[in-house]
Amino acid sequence: QQPVQSPQAVILREGEDAVINCSSSKALYSVHWYRQKHGEAPVFLMILLKGGEQKGHEKISASFNEKKQQSSLYLTASQLSYSGTYFCGTVNSGGSNYKLTFGKGTLLTVNP
Amino acid sequence: DAGITQSPRHKVTETGTPVTLRCHQTENHRYMYWYRQDPGHGLRLIHYSYGVKDTDKGEVSDGYSVSRSKTEDFLLTLESATSSQTSVYFCAISDTGILAKNIQYFGAGTRLSVL
DSSP states (O other): OOOEEEOSEEEEETTOOEEEEEEOSSOEEEEEEEEEOTTSOOEEEEEEETTOOOEEETTEEEEEETTTTEEEEEEOSOOGGGOEEEEEEEEETTSOTTOOEEOOOEEEEEEO | OOOEEEEOSEEEEOTTOOEEEEEEESSOOSEEEEEEEETTTEEEEEEEEEETTEEEEOTTOTTEEEEEEETTEEEEEESSOOGGGOEEEEEEEESOOOGGGOOOEEOOOEEEEEO
């Protein structure tokens, strides 16, 4: 079942912060975050595992709330290079070992 | 960057014609995937492979078939293309099925238009 991402789109000025959420109706084992720039391939950012800690990637970090079956991606002090579409991909507890189900994406635009 | 090559990168075809897209990898990864990406739908899994000659269906497999005769090549075939199959197709690879490490690396994509 496809995870739900919110918001669908967000516009920031350089230096502002943003939060992107990913929610599932099923118990999650792991959440993966990818970023896709316009006209390019998705690129892996990070994985969060059930029972794991918050992960970070430069000024981008994420958390995983197992009870709420959701993950949040935090972008702090945004840069122009952060612009793109962010996708979460989920692996459900008890699900296939090697299949990700992606959300519809969140379009992030960072303006000067 | 992971060594993934998709061909062709762009293709225009007519309704009813067969189309084959190729994904070639040089990473010797076991798992390969075909996704389609459409506005408002995100990435949807068409088929995937967990080894040579081992394939399975994804969530949007109707109208598509796949084959994997070698580790490095994964072919996606549209037996009789329809306009609803106009999309951007991405191939992805990963080096393990272990939940914790299923990092997927994507190819550059193939833009297919069915007229």
